[in-house]
Amino acid sequence: MPGQVVANALYYYTKPNDYIVDPFAGSGTLGDVVDNVPHFQDRKYKMYDANPIDERIGRNNILLTASPSNPGPWTTFSSIRRRSLPRRMRRQISR
Secondary structure, three states, rough: HHHHHHHHHHHHOOOOOEEEOOOOOOOOOHHHHHHHHHOOOOEEEEEEOOOOOOOEEOOOOOOOOOOOOOOOOOOOOOOOOOOOOOHHHHHOOOO
């Protein structure tokens, strides 16, 4: 069922050769649909997740960069003092 929902959204909201970004990829349903349904195989995609479980999904850590594929000096949080962040964020940055 989730694959049918994704396929429906891709059919109505994308065109051939579109680039699709999935920032909350989860199990990678978007990639499964694009890779396995012939109608969508001309679309390109990038998937990100905080805890990737598939090799097609990149690690997304918004604490380190706002754009996972194009980090720049303006997106890093290195200038923020660690003590000013909540404890759970301090642990994630130090990983």
